[in-house]
Amino acid sequence: MFDLNNNKPQTGEKRSVYLDHSATTPVDPSVAEVVKRTMLEQWGNPSSKYRIGNDAKIVLERAREQVAALINAKPEHMFFTSGGTEADNLAIIGAMNAARAAGRGDHFITDAIEHSAVLKAAEALEEDGFKVTILPVTPDGFVDPDTLRNAMTDQTALVSIMQVNNEIGTIQPLDQLVAVARERGALFHTDAVQGFGKLPLDVQTLPVDLVSVSSHKIYGPKGVGALYIRAGVELSSRQFGGGQEKGVRTGTENMPGIAGFGAAALLCSEKMVDDAKRIGELRDKFLAWIKAEVDGEVIVNGGLENRIYLNLNLQFPGVEADSLLLALDLDGVAISIGSACSSGSTNPSHVLTALGLNGEQANASIRVTLGRSNSAEDLLYSAQMIGKHVKRLREMAVW
Numbered sequence: 001m002f003d004l005n006n007n008k009p010q011t012g013e014k015r016s017v018y019l020d021h022s023a024t025t026p027v028d029p030s031v032a033e034v035v036k037r038t039m040l041e042q043w044g045n046p047s048s049k050y051r052i053g054n055d056a057k058i059v060l061e062r063a064r065e066q067v068a069a070l071i072n073a074k075p076e077h078m079f080f081t082s083g084g085t086e087a088d089n090l091a092i093i094g095a096m097n098a099a100r101a102a103g104r105g106d107h108f109i110t111d112a113i114e115h116s117a118v119l120k121a122a123e124a125l126e127e128d129g130f131k132v133t134i135l136p137v138t139p140d141g142f143v144d145p146d147t148l149r150n151a152m153t154d155q156t157a158l159v160s161i162m163q164v165n166n167e168i169g170t171i172q173p174l175d176q177l178v179a180v181a182r183e184r185g186a187l188f189h190t191d192a193v194q195g196f197g198k199l200p201l202d203v204q205t206l207p208v209d210l211v212s213v214s215s216h217k218i219y220g221p222k223g224v225g226a227l228y229i230r231a232g233v234e235l236s237s238r239q240f241g242g243g244q245e246k247g248v249r250t251g252t253e254n255m256p257g258i259a260g261f262g263a264a265a266l267l268c269s270e271k272m273v274d275d276a277k278r279i280g281e282l283r284d285k286f287l288a289w290i291k292a293e294v295d296g297e298v299i300v301n302g303g304l305e306n307r308i309y310l311n312l313n314l315q316f317p318g319v320e321a322d323s324l325l326l327a328l329d330l331d332g333v334a335i336s337i338g339s340a341c342s343s344g345s346t347n348p349s350h351v352l353t354a355l356g357l358n359g360e361q362a363n364a365s366i367r368v369t370l371g372r373s374n375s376a377e378d379l380l381y382s383a384q385m386i387g388k389h390v391k392r393l394r395e396m397a398v399w
Ligand SMILES: Cc1ncc(COP(=O)(O)O)c(C=O)c1O
Pocket: 022, 023, 082, 083, 084, 085, 086, 088, 115, 117, 162, 164, 165, 166, 191, 193, 194, 214, 215, 216, 223, 224, 225, 341
């Protein structure tokens, strides 16, 4: 019922299309099998010294290798956590406390479009007496290395700038930013949750000190992530217990989650290049189809250059994005407004306002993020539904 060659949707046949892969991804069936096997067959405690424990330990260390391989890290520098949020918190709070205790400074720098796992950690640091600088971003959504350079002081202990933004998909110039931090002897943390497994990141060539990653953005289970810690970097952990993960993140490991994370990471290393090509081409077609379907203005928020291949953040002036979300949901299309990780909030997105959008513009914006399961037919259908509802909502609105 779809005429792909003609670039035109033919009918309004209803489908179910998931376009929110930056919120989470469906678990790959082969990964789910690994999770199940770990629960039923390799259920031992990896700290136990008998065979059942050793079997679990093998699973744990294999997963560590698989996750580490995606950023070319040594497995012994990768520490499992309960997700990206915990990895961010551990990196930032842990590195700043260790720096203050060692007299290496009490100044932390991050930027205005970070995930709340970083921004709220910065607030907690401030409450604890640390100095915090939040850098502005350019209207396209990038941190300017000169802005970072000007903010650095002799007291700057840590800089935290994400690899890929979760709302607008911009890829930060990490090589330049890390170089600036290094000039002044500060550590560098990157929240790579949105880029991990999708874009290359090599800790042997990029001298980043701390990297946060998460499983559920790469078709793995939820509630598991990891923090890369460069050799010699000290963190002070606020969690006390049996000393697992070399005491960096103590507590019996989430073995099914970790095994699934490893399997998902392995799949990414096999699929990264093909995914980027196929999904990137689809994303570009999708944008063209949306522009063809929507009467009137469609604005892409953030720069299209240096943006992860799966992301579009679109503004439809005159449309309430939350009404559009609900209407699309009824037609089977799942998109998001702002960051789904902080759903429930009706405030305009802090990322879009940092780009200079006003509340009205931010609230007229949606995020669509594509993934492995999306087909051209899905996207053509979704473009048609977006066109239909934007037209209707614009007619209803007084503007
Ligand atoms: C950029 C970024 N950082 C951190 C997180 C938090 O990761 P997790 O959901 O694994 O705690 C997310 C989740 O959306 C994210 O997009």
